[in-house]
Amino acid sequence: MAPTHVLRCCQRGLAWIPVIFIALVVCWSYYAYVVELCIFTIPSIGEQGKSLVYMIFFHLSFIMFVWSYWKTIFTMPANPSKEFCLPKAEKERYEKEERPESQQEILWRAATSLPLYTRTGAGAIRYCDRCQVIKPDRCHHCSACDMCVLKMDHHCPWVNNCVGFSNYKFFILFLAYSLVYCLFIAATVLQYFIKFWTLCRRKAAENCPKNELPDTHTHAKFHVLFLFFVAAMFCISILSLFSYHLWLVGKNRSTIEAFRAPVFRTGSDKNGFSLGFRKNIAQVFGDQKKYWLLPVFTSQGDGFTFPTRLVSADPEQATVNLQPDVAEVTVSPLSESQNRLLSSEQHANNVGDPVADDHLKPGTHFSTDFNHSTFKIFNCLMVNANAR
DSSP states (O other): OHHHHHHHHHHHHHTTHHHHHHHHHHHHHHIIIIIIIIIIIHHHTTOHHHHHHHHHHHHHHHHHHHHHHHHHHHSOOOOOOGGGBOOHHHHHHHHHOOSHHHHHHHHHHHHTTSOOOEEOTTSOOOEETTTTEEOOTTOEEETTTTEEETTOOEEETTTTEEESTTTHHHHHHHHHHHHHHHHHHHHHHHHHHHHHHHHHHHHHHTOOOTTTSOGGGTTHHHHHHHHHHHHHHHHHHHHHHHHHHHHHHHHTOOHHHHHSOOEETTEEOTTTTOOOHHHHHHHHHOSOGGGTTSSSOOOSSOSSOOOOTTSTTOTTSOOOOOSOOOOOOOOOOOOHHHHHHHHHHHHHHHHHOHHHHHHSOTTOHHHHHHHHHHHHHHHHHHHHHHHO
């Protein structure tokens, strides 16, 4: 038991290495851009105004990037509530049962009051033996976090966290602002990168004007050159990932659902949760557009239930009674002559229309209700006529 616990602690410690690496790269990029480029290099060639403008826009993108990255890392993944746990008695019965059929019967009884639309590939209730909970729709177990995560998308090692319902918006904004951050650095550093690059070649040929870039700040060469390469490299990788997740948001899918379509009671459908482009965007970013670009939680729903376009086609959902309600009328007992009249008319209809007997077979729901409603209205009319 002790070695397992120690191993688990070591794994959790090693999982922070990618985050520490990103943090060090970001800190170095801040130093290289602000200190080496904006404070030393640009003013030395007489472009103080440009340096101030660069620093303002750099700090705006830097703050939003760090803010969204922080929220993505330290927002705890949402877990299923106690409603999805089996009652104590049912849990004991489930653990004692050895047959999968009997276990499924227990799960079906427990899931009758839960808003569940998805199933396993075999049509069974989705149950996590590790967390001992019935999985809500779009919920999956993360082996790295060792927990069930609501609307799980994936486990990201670069944030050392599971991306799901509680932080998916933060993750999208983290990708967006990191892309803006890298693009801004690469675009503004490019001209100085070219100057340093040509400077190195001119010095090799001993034909470099001394007033172009002073020798006192030649130590900035490394930072500026390397800064452009790092920004361009991250920009390319983040652009592909950000484009893919924007496509997922537009389709209202998670990464898991993109590779394995969710299975509903009516069958698997990769577009089962798609509500249209605008509604899909609102599912992640919320209804108020003024908060879309801020890393604050505005996603719709509670993470347990999600609107789906297959609900109306679900045969196990409660059906809507489309029959018109007949007004309740207090009817007095019929006289013997009225009962005889009704019975004779009913007999005449049955004898005079043999085709109807072939089409409206016994047990047909619509014919039974229709005849019952017809006779009930006829009784009311007879009573009212007699009352007059």
